[in-house]
Amino acid sequence: MPVFINLKNELKNEDFIEREFSIPFNSLGLPEEYSSEKENVDVHLYIIKEKDGYLVSLTVNSDIQLECSRCLESFNMDLNGTSNIFLSKRKLIGDSELHEKDLIMEYLEDEEHFNLSELLREEILVQTPMKPLCDEKCKGICPVCGSNRNENQCICEEKLKRKESPFAKLKTLIEKKETKKN
Ligand SMILES: [Zn+2]
Numbered sequence: 001m002p003v004f005i006n007l008k009n010e011l012k013n014e015d016f017i018e019r020e021f022s023i024p025f026n027s028l029g030l031p032e033e034y035s036s037e038k039e040n041v042d043v044h045l046y047i048i049k050e051k052d053g054y055l056v057s058l059t060v061n062s063d064i065q066l067e068c069s070r071c072l073e074s075f076n077m078d079l080n081g082t083s084n085i086f087l088s089k090r091k092l093i094g095d096s097e098l099h100e101k102d103l104i105m106e107y108l109e110d111e112e113h114f115n116l117s118e119l120l121r122e123e124i125l126v127q128t129p130m131k132p133l134c135d136e137k138c139k140g141i142c143p144v145c146g147s148n149r150n151e152n153q154c155i156c157e158e159k160l161k162r163k164e165s166p167f168a169k170l171k172t173l174i175e176k177k178e179t180k181k182n
């Protein structure tokens with residue numbers, strides 16, 4: 001079940017509110033390849049009432065399991081980040097809207113049913129790297145023998161280099177000489 005906040009009610013007599021939520025990872029409707037070892041995503045929220053909407057500061061704390069784009073092993077990635085979002089009560093008109101740097105603008109359709117789960121889902125998607133890496137220095141998979149080079153240092157590349165070296169020529173020369181002799 002998505003988590004809804006009634007902003008109109010909650011901020012009726014307040015200029016801002018602070019809230020914490022623990023939302024089940026599986027309830028967020030993330031793509032299938034997303035999984036987490038933690039059952040819940042922890043969320044910390046500040047919501048400030050503005051003239052035309054609400055300013056939301058959203059801090060996400062979760063970890064997700066991803067597949068490394070180089071070595072294809074799965075690994076855990078900490079998801080820790082704060083985003084500032086302005087929920088506008090007015091329809092947004094493209095780029096003509098005035099917005100500060102690092103402020104995400106979203107149209108708030110119904111201030112009595114603000115869908116926190118949906119915002120969280122988007123945040124997790126945005127914070128996931130396009131090409132996840134288990135480590136900056138991940139050596140990936142050997143294109144020759146297919147082994148994971150982080151675990152198994154094969155010598156395929158070295159062999160290839162030797163083949164291309166000037167001594168490869170020497171080898172064929174020796175072979176030619178040998179065949180002549182016979
Ligand atoms: Zn890797």
Ligand SMILES: [Zn+2]
Pocket residue numbers: 142143144145146147154155156157
């Ligand atoms: Zn290899």
